[in-house]
Amino acid sequence: MTRKELIKNIKQRRSFLCVGLDTDLAKIPDHLLGSTDPMFEFNKAIIDATAPYCVAYKPNTAFYECQGIQGWQTLEKTVAYLKEKYPSHLIIADAKRGDIGNTSKMYAATFFEQMNVDAVTVAPYMGQDSVTPFLEYTGKWVVLLDLTSNKGSHDFQFFTDSDGMPLWERVLRVSAEWAGDDQMMYVVGATQGSMFQEIRRVAPTSFLLVPGVGAQGGSLEEVCRYGMTDECGLLVNSSRGIIYASKGTDFAEAAEAEARKLQTVMAGQLDKAGI
């Protein structure tokens, strides 16, 4: 999916919501557990319920891998279902991969050929040749980890050089030489709301994938205030707040309601920004 298509989808659907498919077998409703592939049944229902309110889906590979081959199959089936039924939704494999050049090439083939998703999250620690193999695919995206939403983000991402530049800023500046804003996005955690101003100083036009926004939409306004560009420039992710809104037989309706709630706030923010 091109940047232009993504922006068009955001404008038409009045949403920049990404639904995180962190599907945990231990957390899905009991009544699904009898089916052949409970995780896939769950994903299908969640996708059908939330598709009108979002522009992207982000399955996190860890939740599938930990089920072994069965989990990998579920992930492939989920991606195939999305591609067939909702081809205008961006699919982000949240895999956080990255290795030396010839190995990253294999990961790029895994996600962009074998599985054929639109985007993959990549870890920056190993530098340029660990990222560039993912950039050799037209219409595909690298979502580079920059400033994450977890506590451990403070261990290294704020490590600062003698000029006062933190590592997250160096990652933005250096990686900007590898690809433009039409191929590279960045993960920027919403728990650091005021940081968006700093990020935009360095990456004024890049799309930011923003995890850590609760179902309540608590910090969503703040993220938009500091992070939104005149082409939106945001994909805000919610996982647990949507997909585990109910553990009953009404889980899909509950997920729909949560997604709609976030979409309504997002539509308001887009209106306000004249997008």
Added chain:
Amino acid sequence: MTRKELIKNIKQRRSFLCVGLDTDLAKIPDHLLGSTDPMFEFNKAIIDATAPYCVAYKPNTAFYECQGIQGWQTLEKTVAYLKEKYPSHLIIADAKRGDIGNTSKMYAATFFEQMNVDAVTVAPYMGQDSVTPFLEYTGKWVVLLDLTSNKGSHDFQFFTDSDGMPLWERVLRVSAEWAGDDQMMYVVGATQGSMFQEIRRVAPTSFLLVPGVGAQGGSLEEVCRYGMTDECGLLVNSSRGIIYASKGTDFAEAAEAEARKLQTVMAGQLDKAGI
């Protein structure tokens, strides 16, 4: 496998060689391509040929994932084969994973429960809570990326703070607070031979997993001179130099010869150090 067992294996086998199972379907001998699972047949032959000369195997997950479900099956079969036939060889899943706490927990379950390998490589960028879930397993190891052997290592790993401390050193110092040398090893690339002196100043006793040593053993002496401790403290990896030593029907014999060559040099180094 405990640290004590690993050291015992190194002493008995007179080797600290790790064979990298970077098994690429495009590179394995033609005569294997007719079998049901060519990658597994290849791995089995390589393992049987090299086991007397090494103490560890390191399948890189990228090479298996890019074959989809079939590849994931091959990886599981390879690990099961190793565990059954060579239970005293350390199995390192070179996966370079790392995510927020609840997600890293899933990856830890994938590799330490579902697949049951002994060690997994982890990327440090997301900090403590992305690593600690892997440390909750007794007898299992985290191999943390520190100073990698690729060109891109210079992009961020040498980023230096106002006191002159580079990021790779900060990773060593901070992560030492998360686990001891009985649970954590570090990836340190051999292309930076003289750097081992620096590393040992900060991590005097930790095991280092050293990629980037060619089949010729070119820099092996230098790695030992600066990196070896009185308990060895090194696992030196060779992948392509061993497993692709020949593309003919003699590929296993050629791999054996290369592994034996490296083991001979290693035995000499262990003798010299009185280990």
